[in-house]
Amino acid sequence: MSPITNSRTLFNEVPIGYPEPGRTTIHDTSMSIDLETEPLKGGFLVKTLVLSIDPYLRGKMREATKASYSAPFAKGEPITNFGIGVVLRSEHSGIKVGDHIYGVLPFQEYFVRSDASSFAVIANEEGLPWSVYIGMAGMPGQTAYVGWNEFSKAKKGETAFITTAAGPVGSFVVQLAKLDGLKVIASAGSDEKVEFVRSLGADVVFNYKKESTEEVLQREGGLDIYWDNVGGETLDLALKYANKRARFIECGMITTYNNPDGYGVKNLAEIFKKDMSMHGFINGNWFGKYREQFYQEVPKLVKEGKIQYQEDITRGLEHAGQGILDVQQGTNKGKKVILVADE
Amino acid sequence: MSPITNSRTLFNEVPIGYPEPGRTTIHDTSMSIDLETEPLKGGFLVKTLVLSIDPYLRGKMREATKASYSAPFAKGEPITNFGIGVVLRSEHSGIKVGDHIYGVLPFQEYFVRSDASSFAVIANEEGLPWSVYIGMAGMPGQTAYVGWNEFSKAKKGETAFITTAAGPVGSFVVQLAKLDGLKVIASAGSDEKVEFVRSLGADVVFNYKKESTEEVLQREGGLDIYWDNVGGETLDLALKYANKRARFIECGMITTYNNPDGYGVKNLAEIFKKDMSMHGFINGNWFGKYREQFYQEVPKLVKEGKIQYQEDITRGLEHAGQGILDVQQGTNKGKKVILVADE
Numbered sequence: 001m002s003p004i005t006n007s008r009t010l011f012n013e014v015p016i017g018y019p020e021p022g023r024t025t026i027h028d029t030s031m032s033i034d035l036e037t038e039p040l041k042g043g044f045l046v047k048t049l050v051l052s053i054d055p056y057l058r059g060k061m062r063e064a065t066k067a068s069y070s071a072p073f074a075k076g077e078p079i080t081n082f083g084i085g086v087v088l089r090s091e092h093s094g095i096k097v098g099d100h101i102y103g104v105l106p107f108q109e110y111f112v113r114s115d116a117s118s119f120a121v122i123a124n125e126e127g128l129p130w131s132v133y134i135g136m137a138g139m140p141g142q143t144a145y146v147g148w149n150e151f152s153k154a155k156k157g158e159t160a161f162i163t164t165a166a167g168p169v170g171s172f173v174v175q176l177a178k179l180d181g182l183k184v185i186a187s188a189g190s191d192e193k194v195e196f197v198r199s200l201g202a203d204v205v206f207n208y209k210k211e212s213t214e215e216v217l218q219r220e221g222g223l224d225i226y227w228d229n230v231g232g233e234t235l236d237l238a239l240k241y242a243n244k245r246a247r248f249i250e251c252g253m254i255t256t257y258n259n260p261d262g263y264g265v266k267n268l269a270e271i272f273k274k275d276m277s278m279h280g281f282i283n284g285n286w287f288g289k290y291r292e293q294f295y296q297e298v299p300k301l302v303k304e305g306k307i308q309y310q311e312d313i314t315r316g317l318e319h320a321g322q323g324i325l326d327v328q329q330g331t332n333k334g335k336k337v338i339l340v341a342d343e
Numbered sequence: 344m345s346p347i348t349n350s351r352t353l354f355n356e357v358p359i360g361y362p363e364p365g366r367t368t369i370h371d372t373s374m375s376i377d378l379e380t381e382p383l384k385g386g387f388l389v390k391t392l393v394l395s396i397d398p399y400l401r402g403k404m405r406e407a408t409k410a411s412y413s414a415p416f417a418k419g420e421p422i423t424n425f426g427i428g429v430v431l432r433s434e435h436s437g438i439k440v441g442d443h444i445y446g447v448l449p450f451q452e453y454f455v456r457s458d459a460s461s462f463a464v465i466a467n468e469e470g471l472p473w474s475v476y477i478g479m480a481g482m483p484g485q486t487a488y489v490g491w492n493e494f495s496k497a498k499k500g501e502t503a504f505i506t507t508a509a510g511p512v513g514s515f516v517v518q519l520a521k522l523d524g525l526k527v528i529a530s531a532g533s534d535e536k537v538e539f540v541r542s543l544g545a546d547v548v549f550n551y552k553k554e555s556t557e558e559v560l561q562r563e564g565g566l567d568i569y570w571d572n573v574g575g576e577t578l579d580l581a582l583k584y585a586n587k588r589a590r591f592i593e594c595g596m597i598t599t600y601n602n603p604d605g606y607g608v609k610n611l612a613e614i615f616k617k618d619m620s621m622h623g624f625i626n627g628n629w630f631g632k633y634r635e636q637f638y639q640e641v642p643k644l645v646k647e648g649k650i651q652y653q654e655d656i657t658r659g660l661e662h663a664g665q666g667i668l669d670v671q672q673g674t675n676k677g678k679k680v681i682l683v684a685d686e
Contacts, residue, residue: 273402278622
C-alpha cells in the first residue's frame with residue numbers, strides 16, 4: 001500500500017477574542033503515512049473515528065507561559081481532545097487490532113502511540129454510536145454526572161436553573177434534575193434548542209436572546225441550585241434570585257472565555273447574605289470516584305432512551321476550526337462532533 | 344426619684360454611600376424615664392452597659408421595602424445591635440435584678456422588655472470585662488469560630504490569607520489559624536493595626552494602603568484558605584493567587600457596602616479551574632451547632648490570654664453615629680464598643 005495523506009488540525013496562533021478558523025488553527029495535509037509499513041516500535045497505530053469539540057478548548061489556546069488547569073496547545077502541533085479511535089495494527093501487549101480506544105487524541109487521521117496508559121478500551125456492549133462515548137457517556141456526560149452528584153445536594157421540590165441547557169452537559173443535568181424531582185428552569189440560545197430542552201422535561205425553558213433572564217428568574221425563581229456554564233451577567237442574576245442555602249455549581253463560564261476583561265460580577269455579597277455555597281470543579285479531578293458507577297449506569301440509560309441527547313456532527317477534519325468557533329458562539333445544534341472517518 | 348434623660352440613637356435617613364452622623368442617625372435626648380416608677384407590666388427594666396458597632400449595620404440602613412438577611416432599621420426608632428445590659432428591676436420570673444443580659448438591644452440608655460426569650464443571661468465566671476461578650480465572646484468571635492470550624496478544612500502547613508485582620512473577627516481567625524499550624528498572611532489598614540496583628544503571630548502582615556496586595560500574594564501565596572471580609576478587588580486577587588482546592592470563606596464584603604455599583608469581580612472562572620469552593624454564612628444561622636462548645640472554650644481562652652483582642656471603646660451614646668462611620672471606613676482601632684454606662 002502506498003502512503004496516503006494524514007490530515008491534521010494544527011494550532012497556529014493564540015487568538016484575541018474568538019478563535020478564527022484558518023488562522024487560530026489550520027488544516028494541514030502535508031503529512032503522509034503508509035499504514036502498512038509505519039514503524040510501531042512496540043506501540044499501536046490508531047485510526048481516528050470521532051473527535052469532540054468542547055467549550056474548554058478555548059482555554060488551551062493561550063501562550064505556553066500562562067499556567068492553567070489544562071496544558072496549552074503547542075504551536076505547529078495538532079490540537080488534542082477527547083475522541084475515539086480504532087486500532088489498525090499493534091505490537092503492544094495490552095492493545096488488540098480492532099480495539100476502540102477512548103482518551104485524548106490528536107486531531108490527526110492516523111497516529112502511533114507506545115503508551116496505552118491514558119486510553120481506555122471501550123467495550124460498548126450496548127452497541128451505541130461511538131460519538132456517544134465522547135458525549136453523554138464521555139467527558140461532558142461525566143461532568144454533568146459528577147457535578148450533580150457531588151455538589152447539588154438536590155432535594156425533591158427544589159428549583160434548579162440550568163444554563164446552556166441544550167449542550168451535552170446542560171441537557172444531561174436537566175435530565176438528572178428531573179429524575180430527582182426538581183422544578184427545572186433552563187436557558188438556551190435558539191428556539192430550536194429551546195424545543196429540544198423542553199422535550200427533555202424542563203418546566204420552564206427560554207431563549208435568553210429573546211427573553212430577559214431577569215424577568216424569567218423573577219417570575220419562576222428563587223433558585224436552590226444554579227448550574228453555571230456561562231458566568232458573567234447570568235451568574236450575577238442567579239445570585240440575585242438565589243434562595244437561602246442555594247448551591248451554585250460552577251462548571252464553566254463561556255461568556256468570559258473570549259472576553260476576559262468583560263463583565264465583573266457584583267452580587268457576590270449574596271453568598272454570605274444567603275448562606276450560600278459555590279463549588280467549582282474540573283471533571284478529571286473528581287471522576288475517579290464515580291467511574292465505575294457512571295459506566296454501569298449511563299450507557300444503559302442512553303440505550304434505553306432514558307437519557308436523551310442531540311448531536312451536531314460534521315464530517316471531515318477540515319471542519320474542526322469552524323466547529324470550535326461554533327461551540328464558542330453557541331451556533332452548534334447539540335454536542336459538536338467531528339466525524340473523522342467511518343470504521 | 345425624679346425622671347432622668349433616656350438618650351437614644353435614632354435611625355433618621357437611608358444613606359447614599361457612607362452613613363453620616365447627625366443625618367443617617369441622630370442622638371435624641373427628648374425622652375425621659377423614672378427608673379423607680381416606670382411600669383414593667385410583668386417585664387424587666389434594663390440599663391444598657393455596652394453596645395457593639397459592627398460592619399453589617401450598614402446593611403440595615405436601607406429602605407424597609409428592600410429584603411435582606413437582617414431586618415432594616417425603622418425610621419425614627421432606635422437602631423439596635425448586640426449589647427450587654429444589667430437588670431435594674433424585674434417582675435419577670437426568669438430574670439433577676441443584677442442579671443447581665445446579652446442580645447440585640449436598642450441604642451437607648453434604659454428600656455423595658457417583657458419577653459426574655461431573645462436574651463441570654465451571662466454568668467461571666469471568668470470575670471471578663473462585659474465588652475468581651477460583644478467581641479471575642481460575642482457575635483464577632485462566634486462568627487470567626489463558626490466560619491473557621493465549619494468551612495476552613497484547615498490542614499497544618501497550609502497558607503491562609505485573612506483580611507481586616509485587626510478587627511474582632513479577623514484577629515480571632517488569625518489566632519485560630521495559627522493554633523491550627525497554618526502560615527498566615529494578613530492585611531490591615533494602618534501601621535498600628537499591622538503591629539497588633541503581628542503580635543498575634545501572623546507570619547506576613549501588611550498595610551494594604553501602603554503595600555500592593557498583589558505583590559504580597561505573588562510573593563507569599565498561593566492560598567489554601569481565604570477569609571474574606573472585604574470583597575471586590577481583594578477577592579479578585581485572592582482568586583488569582585488561590586491554590587487548587589482552595590476554600591474561600593465569605594464572611595463580609597465591606598468594600599461593597601457603601602459602593603454597591605463599584606468593582607465587579609472578574610476572576611471567578613478560577614473557581615472551576617482550581618476545583619475551589621466558596622462558602623458564605625451568617626453566624627446566626629449556624630451558631631446553634633457550636634454554642635455549647637464556644638461558651639465552654641472561648642471565655643476561658645480569653646481569660647488565659649491565649650486569645651488576644653483589642654478594643655476601641657468610646658464612652659457615651661452620643662458617639663454611636665461616629666462609631667458606625669469609623670467602622671465603615673476602618674479608622675477604628677480594634678473592636679468598636681460604645682460604653683453607654685458603668686455598672
